[in-house]
Amino acid sequence: MGRKFFVGGNWKCNGTIDQVDKIVKTLNEGQVPPPDVVEVVVSPPYVFLPVVKSQLRPEFQVAAQNCWVKKGGAFTGEVSAEMLVNLGVPWVILGHSERRALLGESNEFVGDKVAYALSQGLKVIACVGETLEQREAGSTVDVVAAQTKAIAEKIKDWSNVVVAYEPVWAIGTGKVATPDQAQEVHASLRDWLKVNVSPEVSESTRIIYGGSVTAANCKELGAKPDVDGFLVGGASLKPEFIDIINAAAVKSA
Ligand SMILES: O=C(CO)COP(=O)(O)O
Secondary structure (H helix, E strand, O other), X not given: OOOOEEEEEEOOOOOOHHHHHHHHHHHHHOOOOOOOOEEEEEEXXXXXXXXXXXXXXXXXXXXXXXXXXXXXXXXXXXXXXXXXXHOOXXXXXXXXXXXXXXXXXXXXXXXXXXXXXXXXXXXXXXXXXXXXXXXXXXXXXXXXXXXXXXXXXXXXXXXXXXEEEOOHHHOOOOOOOOHHHHHHHHHHHHXXXXXXXXXXXXXXXXXXXXXXXXXXXXXXXXXXXXXXXXXXXXXXXXXXXHXXXXXHHHHXX
């Protein structure tokens, strides 16, 4: 079995209820390939999760953008994995570079979060990626390997994990990685999984690309053999997200 194409929309900290209604309407009306060809997951801010989940076409799923590292309790401002499960939210994005950089989430903390979320039955989109300085210093492969290792040390079962390679310099900048740059890192991540986890996990785990993905660049990126889909930021708030979902056709063609 091949890896099913995966398209995630990370809305980040954006939207009003009126805008959310509009985006959901656009998603619900869009022509997209069937669910056996592409898995679509949209990630609104927490406060909009219930309304999006209740209004979204049933074959699209929702994800939270974060969750707490362990069981809920006296952790003001946090949302626990248990709460997401309780609301029927199947997915969570963890380790996004904005949280790593702005909120100081370390590799180890992200590994703990991934392990806890999986233990509660959530599926995880785990983000890795290098900064511009790290790329220029030639350490891209080492950086993403270290981020992946911190997760691999804490989990055994990868079947509910999607890895999102999101180079920090490409996020929100309009500076997309070239298809070859993306393929190179995706292949190195897949090789890392093969050597350090197992050939089966390497073969079956989806590695998706994020960073300035648009309708204009998604087909070329998605055609690369180790690019199994996308995690889309800015363009996931726009009608072009439907075109990006349709890039799944490059794999099923
Ligand atoms: O961070 C991202 C998705 O998680 C990518 O954001 P942009 O698509 O806006 O560059």
